[in-house]
Amino acid sequence: MIGFDGLGDRPSAVLGGKTPLEDAKKPFIDWLASLGAQGVIDPVSPGVIPGSDTAHLAIFGLDPFKVYPGRGPFEAIGAGAELNPGDIAFRGNFATVDEKFVVIDRRAGRSEYGLDKLVDSLNKGVGEIEGYKVEFYRAAEHRLAVVLRGVGLSDRIGDTDPGVEGERVRVSAPLDNDPSSKRTADLVNKLTEEISRVLREHGVNKERVEMGLRPANIVLLRGAGKMPRLRKIYELERIHIERAGAVSATALIKGVTKLLGFHVVHPPGATGGLNTDVHAKVRAAVEMLDRGYDLVYLHFKGTDTASHDRKPREKRSFIEKCDSALSEVLRDFMDRAVIAITGDHTTSSTIGQHTSDPVPLLVYSEGMFQDMLGRFSERTARLGAIGRIRGSDLIYLLTDLAERQEKFGA
Numbered sequence: 001m002i003g004f005d006g007l008g009d010r011p012s013a014v015l016g017g018k019t020p021l022e023d024a025k026k027p028f029i030d031w032l033a034s035l036g037a038q039g040v041i042d043p044v045s046p047g048v049i050p051g052s053d054t055a056h057l058a059i060f061g062l063d064p065f066k067v068y069p070g071r072g073p074f075e076a077i078g079a080g081a082e083l084n085p086g087d088i089a090f091r092g093n094f095a096t097v098d099e100k101f102v103v104i105d106r107r108a109g110r111s112e113y114g115l116d117k118l119v120d121s122l123n124k125g126v127g128e129i130e131g132y133k134v135e136f137y138r139a140a141e142h143r144l145a146v147v148l149r150g151v152g153l154s155d156r157i158g159d160t161d162p163g164v165e166g167e168r169v170r171v172s173a174p175l176d177n178d179p180s181s182k183r184t185a186d187l188v189n190k191l192t193e194e195i196s197r198v199l200r201e202h203g204v205n206k207e208r209v210e211m212g213l214r215p216a217n218i219v220l221l222r223g224a225g226k227m228p229r230l231r232k233i234y235e236l237e238r239i240h241i242e243r244a245g246a247v248s249a250t251a252l253i254k255g256v257t258k259l260l261g262f263h264v265v266h267p268p269g270a271t272g273g274l275n276t277d278v279h280a281k282v283r284a285a286v287e288m289l290d291r292g293y294d295l296v297y298l299h300f301k302g303t304d305t306a307s308h309d310r311k312p313r314e315k316r317s318f319i320e321k322c323d324s325a326l327s328e329v330l331r332d333f334m335d336r337a338v339i340a341i342t343g344d345h346t347t348s349s350t351i352g353q354h355t356s357d358p359v360p361l362l363v364y365s366e367g368m369f370q371d372m373l374g375r376f377s378e379r380t381a382r383l384g385a386i387g388r389i390r391g392s393d394l395i396y397l398l399t400d401l402a403e404r405q406e407k408f409g410a
């Protein structure tokens with residue numbers, strides 16, 4: 001299964017009204033399309049704009065509406081944390097407060113100067129509170145992820161981020177009567193004091209002030225979420241997948257697939273960007289197929305990156321590069337593997353954002369019903385024999401073709 005992140009797109013003016021996928025010269029994928037069938041996927045649900053996390057949970061058979069704990073835990077995973085069930089994760093901002101804890105700037109002037117050092121000092125200086133482990137992970141710009149680990153923590157607690165400037169840092173309060181919520185809120189309030197202690201007199205902040213920048217002297221926390229235990233890919237009902245592998249260089253996707261029980265490989269040279277070594281990734285996927293893995297997921301991030309940067313031409317050439325790498329090896333597997341090419345969501349390279357547009361899907365399996373559309377694109381996929389399915393249907397569709405599913409009923 002090959003997942004191009006943000007594969008779907010809309011017609012692009014700079015490509016003469018075609019989409020990057022439609023305009024790409026991709027002889028192998030189009031040949032595969034002449035032998036397979038197409039359709040479209042609503043990753044989460046029609047009209048719902050998916051994140052990469054919710055979309056990936058869905059295409060591996062889970063219902064994100066039921067299992068998704070909020071952005072906190074998955075942003076922490078995206079920042080490099082490895083979360084266990086029961087861990088609490090927050091989204092955080094470096095911010096500027098005055099001596100009375102009134103928020104002057106929620107983003108510490110958006111300057112990134114010295115933030116890596118501050119994260120380092122926080123991990124050294126506030127690594128533990130009352131026996132609970134605390135971890136800080138740098139995310140994009142002024143953002144970070146904060147993880148609390150230990151037994152009996154709750155995510156039913158209020159934010160310390162007031163959400164506006166000119167107000168004091170909030171005291172986190174329990175949102176229900178459970179003792180674990182009170183305990184966690186108390187812990188978070190102590191954590192805020194400790195963070196302030198480490199950051200207030202920090203050399204980096206003295207430098208920032210001397211440079212005319214705002215000091216990053218507090219971390220505001222919001223969106224507490226508790227990592228749930230997620231059903232592993234090999235625990236899905238009626239499906240026989242014993243060993244699953246994933247190839248990705250993107251922290252979020254590596255983390256999600258790992259949580260779902262995949263063995264994750266990040267080959268050298270794979271960057272999670274447009275400059276990634278696509279051959280190394282394809283080789284890593286083929287090795288897992290050769291070693292008898294039942295399901296191999298090969299993830300390419302470049303399509304999403306180019307879309308967010310509003311670069312339809314780069315998206316097109318990234319697809320072309322991947323097509324040629326895939327054509328060198330996938331032909332050998334056509335008599336013994338079900339091949340699916342799709343994405344986790346649509347990312348419009350015109351507006352630079354995810355949209356709810358359904359995602360094109362191409363499936364090849366020897367002996368399957370062919371729709372003979374011949375070229376793979378958003379346009380043809382809408383006419384394909386598979387029709388329109390939900391993300392969580394995909395793993396069932398593929399395991400049926402692979403004869404790895406038991407019937408539902410007698």
Ligand code: ZN
Nearest residue numbers: 005006052344
């Ligand atoms: Zn994505």
Ligand code: ZN
Nearest residue numbers: 006304347354
């Ligand atoms: Zn994206």
